[in-house]
Amino acid sequence: MTTTEIEPGTNTFESTLGGLQVRGRAHSLSAWFVLALRLMMGYAFLHAGWAKIAAAEPFSAGGYLTHVPAASPASGLFHWMGTTPWFVDFVNVAVPYGEFLIGLGLLVGAFTRLAAFWGAFMMLLFYLGNWEVQHGVINGDFAYMLVFLAVAAFGAGHILGLDSVIERFEVDGEALVERHPALRYVLG
Secondary structure, three states: EEEOOOOOOOOEEEEEOOOOOEEEEOOOOOOHHHHHHHHHHHHHHHHHHHHHEEEEEEEEOHHHOOOOOOOOOOOHHHHHOOOOHHHHHHHHHHHHHHHHHHHHHHHHHHOOOHHHHHHHHHHHHHHOOOOOOOOOOOHHHHHHHHHHHHHHHHHHHHHHOOHHHHHHHHOEEEHHHOOOOHHOOOOO
């Protein structure tokens, strides 16, 4: 996969994948829409996580995991997860706190690509777990997964977010991302 970086300040983007090149030109309002997507998903996940954390009854994923439709391509995996006590205990913590932290990261624009990756991963699992294809294979879970991926791809954490501040943080006189280039995969 080859991706061409565009000079800062330009409104074009392009990428080549498998020999196919795509090129686009963003509208001047695109940054606002990308910000809106980041904030919308951030609020949705923060709220969903907090509702589970603060609920009167503790969150329990066991019933969900064991009642995945048999038609789902991952029904066997979900059945194993739902009948494995230590894994259910893990999911009971990972889902509410994961949603909360993903939402918080997106709202403040910190570690945005990392948060968006995990959000997309959770939506993929929800998509497979809520397997309903009567109206086609595209549903809300699939669409939200793509929104998370768009937030990551467009570097939404740089738009009124803390990622641009974190990237410029200096360690021994060198910008953090210059010293640790792998951080570009989690910031942005």
